[in-house]
Amino acid sequence: MTKKISTKDFRSILRFLRKNFPIECPVVIKRFPKKKECDTVRFNGKVYTVYIDSSLTRQELIDTIIHFYAHIMCIDSSYNHDAEWGKKYADIYSKFLEFEIN
Numbered sequence: 001m002t003k004k005i006s007t008k009d010f011r012s013i014l015r016f017l018r019k020n021f022p023i024e025c026p027v028v029i030k031r032f033p034k035k036k037e038c039d040t041v042r043f044n045g046k047v048y049t050v051y052i053d054s055s056l057t058r059q060e061l062i063d064t065i066i067h068f069y070a071h072i073m074c075i076d077s078s079y080n081h082d083a084e085w086g087k088k089y090a091d092i093y094s095k096f097l098e099f100e101i102n
Contacts, residue, residue: 005058013062016099017069021092023048027072029065041068048072066092 005013014029026047031054042049050068052061070089 003058005056005061009058010061013065013096016096017065017092020095020099021069021073023072027069029068031061039064041071043075062096066096 010031018027025043027050028047029050029052031052034053034055039053040051042051050065050072052064052068056064066089070085070092073088073092074085
């Protein structure tokens with residue numbers, strides 16, 4: 001059976017991202033059952049809201065959160081999977097792995 005993420009771990013990941021990769025606007029991450037609109041980012045001019053499938057495993061959720069966080073960090077220059085996004089994703093993931101090991 002695949003492991004789901006605990007609320008404590010979920011919040012810890014969000015604190016890590018907010019502390020190490022600050023973004024000018026707040027980022028809210030919401031988990032919903034797949035039947036709702038998931039794996040998207042919305043921006044209302046003040047807040048980024050990321051909608052993620054609540055049935056994801058712990059590792060899938062981590063990958064997805066970091067994926068979308070990298071998109072938000074590159075939002076002004078590119079929203080594609082280009083070199084800038086790839087570098088930002090790698091930077092976040094590398095630092096996250098250090099955080100998770102310690």
